[in-house]
Amino acid sequence: MPGQARAGRRRSAAPSKGDLRERQILDGLAELLAVKGFDALTIGDLAERAGISRASTYFYFSSKQEALVALFARTVEALREKSRAAAGDPAAPEEAIATAVRRTRDRWHEHGLVMRVAIDQSPAIPELAALWTETADIFIDAIATILVRAGGEAHDGPDGARAVARALCWMIERTFYHASAVSPEALDEASETCRVVWLRVAGLAG
Amino acid sequence: MPGQARAGRRRSAAPSKGDLRERQILDGLAELLAVKGFDALTIGDLAERAGISRASTYFYFSSKQEALVALFARTVEALREKSRAAAGDPAAPEEAIATAVRRTRDRWHEHGLVMRVAIDQSPAIPELAALWTETADIFIDAIATILVRAGGEAHDGPDGARAVARALCWMIERTFYHASAVSPEALDEASETCRVVWLRVAGLAG
DNA sequence: TGCGAAAGTCGACACGGTGTCGACTTTTGT
DNA sequence: ACAAAAGTCGACACCGTGTCGACTTTCGCA
Numbered sequence: 001m002p003g004q005a006r007a008g009r010r011r012s013a014a015p016s017k018g019d020l021r022e023r024q025i026l027d028g029l030a031e032l033l034a035v036k037g038f039d040a041l042t043i044g045d046l047a048e049r050a051g052i053s054r055a056s057t058y059f060y061f062s063s064k065q066e067a068l069v070a071l072f073a074r075t076v077e078a079l080r081e082k083s084r085a086a087a088g089d090p091a092a093p094e095e096a097i098a099t100a101v102r103r104t105r106d107r108w109h110e111h112g113l114v115m116r117v118a119i120d121q122s123p124a125i126p127e128l129a130a131l132w133t134e135t136a137d138i139f140i141d142a143i144a145t146i147l148v149r150a151g152g153e154a155h156d157g158p159d160g161a162r163a164v165a166r167a168l169c170w171m172i173e174r175t176f177y178h179a180s181a182v183s184p185e186a187l188d189e190a191s192e193t194c195r196v197v198w199l200r201v202a203g204l205a206g
Numbered sequence: 207m208p209g210q211a212r213a214g215r216r217r218s219a220a221p222s223k224g225d226l227r228e229r230q231i232l233d234g235l236a237e238l239l240a241v242k243g244f245d246a247l248t249i250g251d252l253a254e255r256a257g258i259s260r261a262s263t264y265f266y267f268s269s270k271q272e273a274l275v276a277l278f279a280r281t282v283e284a285l286r287e288k289s290r291a292a293a294g295d296p297a298a299p300e301e302a303i304a305t306a307v308r309r310t311r312d313r314w315h316e317h318g319l320v321m322r323v324a325i326d327q328s329p330a331i332p333e334l335a336a337l338w339t340e341t342a343d344i345f346i347d348a349i350a351t352i353l354v355r356a357g358g359e360a361h362d363g364p365d366g367a368r369a370v371a372r373a374l375c376w377m378i379e380r381t382f383y384h385a386s387a388v389s390p391e392a393l394d395e396a397s398e399t400c401r402v403v404w405l406r407v408a409g410l411a412g
Numbered sequence: 413t414g415c416g417a418a419a420g421t422c423g424a425c426a427c428g429g430t431g432t433c434g435a436c437t438t439t440t441g442t
Numbered sequence: 443a444c445a446a447a448a449g450t451c452g453a454c455a456c457c458g459t460g461t462c463g464a465c466t467t468t469c470g471c472a
Contacts, residue, residue: 017439017449039330042429056450058431120329124245158398167399170384171377178376192364193373200407223420223468248458259422264460266420 022060025050026071029064030114038068038117069127072118075111076131082107083138093150097198100142104172105191112180112187119177140169143198150202168198228266231256232277235270236320244274244323275333278324281317282337288313289344299356303404306348310378311397318386318393325383346375349404356408374404 028049032041043064047057061067086103108115122129144165148154152161172194179190199205234255238247249270253263267273292309314321328335350371354360358367378400385396405411 021449043431044429052449053451054430055432055452059449062431123326158395159402163395163399164403167377167381167396167403170380171373174376174380175373189364189369190373193369196365197370197373197407200409201403203406203411205409227420249460250458258420260459261423261461262421268460 021050021052022070025057025060025067026074029067029071033113033117038064038121065121065125068118068121069125069131072114072128072131075114075118076135078111079107079135093146093202094199094204096146096149097202097204098195100146101172101191101195101198104139104176105187108176108180108187109184116177116181119173136169136173139172140165143168147202150204152202164201168201171197227256227258228276231263231266231273232280235273235277239319239323244270244327271327271331274324274327275331275337278320278334278337281320281324282341284317285313285341299352299408300405300410302352302355303408303410304401306352307378307397307401307404310345310382311393314382314386314393315390322383322387325379342375342379345378346371349374353408356410358408370407374407377403 025046028046032045032049036045041064043057044054046064046067047054050057061070082103086099091099118128118132122132140162144152144161147161147165152164153159154161156162175190175194176187179186231252234252238251238255242251247270249263250260252270252273253260256263267276288309292305297305324334324338328338346368350367353367353371358370359365360367362368381396381400382393385392
């Protein structure tokens with residue numbers, strides 16, 4: 001089964017013909033998403049873009065849904081990469097909030113289209129939902145930590161830091177989701193709004 | 207074309223055979239949603255439930271998407287009905303927030319399934335998206351009004367009442383969306399969380 | 413009361429996307 | 443250099459969709 005990291009001997013396993021094709025298909029998918037959207041979009045389209053037959057495409061992905069999962073997994077991996085690279089900032093809560101929002105905004109600037117499509121398809125494709133809630137949980141933890149550091153109540157329950165962080169997370173998700181579909185400028189404004197709201201919720205209102 | 211209110215002479219136009227069938231199909235759709243979900247679900251299923259042939263179903267709705275739009279429109283109408291019945295409460299901001307959240311929670315208790323499905327399909331069905339953003343805008347106005355009454359800045363821009371209200375609206379939508387898919391109890395807790403966050407954003411923290 | 417138009421019903425058809433199968437060719441390791 | 447594994451493809455069966463034309467039922471009105 002191609003796609004899964006082939007237990008790479010040494011560093012970076014030889015990119016076999018199949019690996020290339022796979023990337024090719026995924027790149028094609030990413031382009032097609034911008035043109036037709038996911039729903040209108042057939043395996044045939046994917047095959048055509050990759051220059052292979054429809055049947056061959058099934059050798060790599062058994063459905064367009066599975067291809068989307070692979071594409072999104074690749075994107076999520078990129079997200080975590082950046083997140084890891086910028087880890088550990090014991091700054092003041094106000095700063096932590098500002099940078100967290102700014103970074104999230106940057107991710108939406110880069111990967112807005114794929115993220116939007118993945119979110120759209122999440123209700124229909126469990127793997128996507130799992131991938132997304134997983135990264136959301138990481139974000140929720142980060143928010144909760146900042147909230148507590150700012151003096152928030154750490155206990156459980158509907159008004160505890162964890163529950164409030166979850167609500168904030170989904171607020172940010174939806175706000176960015178909508179804004180990124182409008183324009184880059186809208187995204188910047190949405191970012192500022194989220195920062196302000198988060199500050200107020202943390203009890204750090206100006 | 208059935209479905210649209212037939213310019214009813216006198217009160218309540220005669221419920222013709224077609225009107226009944228239409229309701230029958232929509233009721234069947236609502237039941238099917240709970241069983242198979244919208245994606246798996248064919249015109250044939252709808253027909254079977256209504257006891258008519260597949261071809262006949264097309265007489266009423268030219269696609270399952272259109273049927274869903276009709277079902278959701280019916281639901282939204284019920285939502286506005288309640289909203290209208292409870293209009294005009296010049297209470298203190300804290301009370302206004304509490305009742306607004308409570309009412310919204312009740313709507314999700316009643317119509318959670320249909321609302322969730324409609325939201326899921328919104329990216330794919332423009333009419334649903336329009337219906338939903340339309341009711342969201344009404345809610346956003348209400349939130350903004352309360353925010354201003356509580357001392358919020360009325361100006362435009364990313365930190366103005368309108369932008370903040372929009373963010374709060376989507377927070378509430380997503381939070382209730384997720385919670386209503388879990389359990390009625392989760393919905394109640396989500397409701398409390400939203401109330402607390404809204405209060406803090408309005409500068410009315412306990 | 414009967415009659416004609418509108419409303420409603422249905423079987424049959426064509427179409428398009430899906431997924432599979434078996435045979436074929438290419439690549440790879442030894 | 444040769445066998446196994448990887449990759450490719452045409453052809454096929456299947457299923458849901460949407461349409462069309464003929465038929466039956468309902469209903470307003472003369």
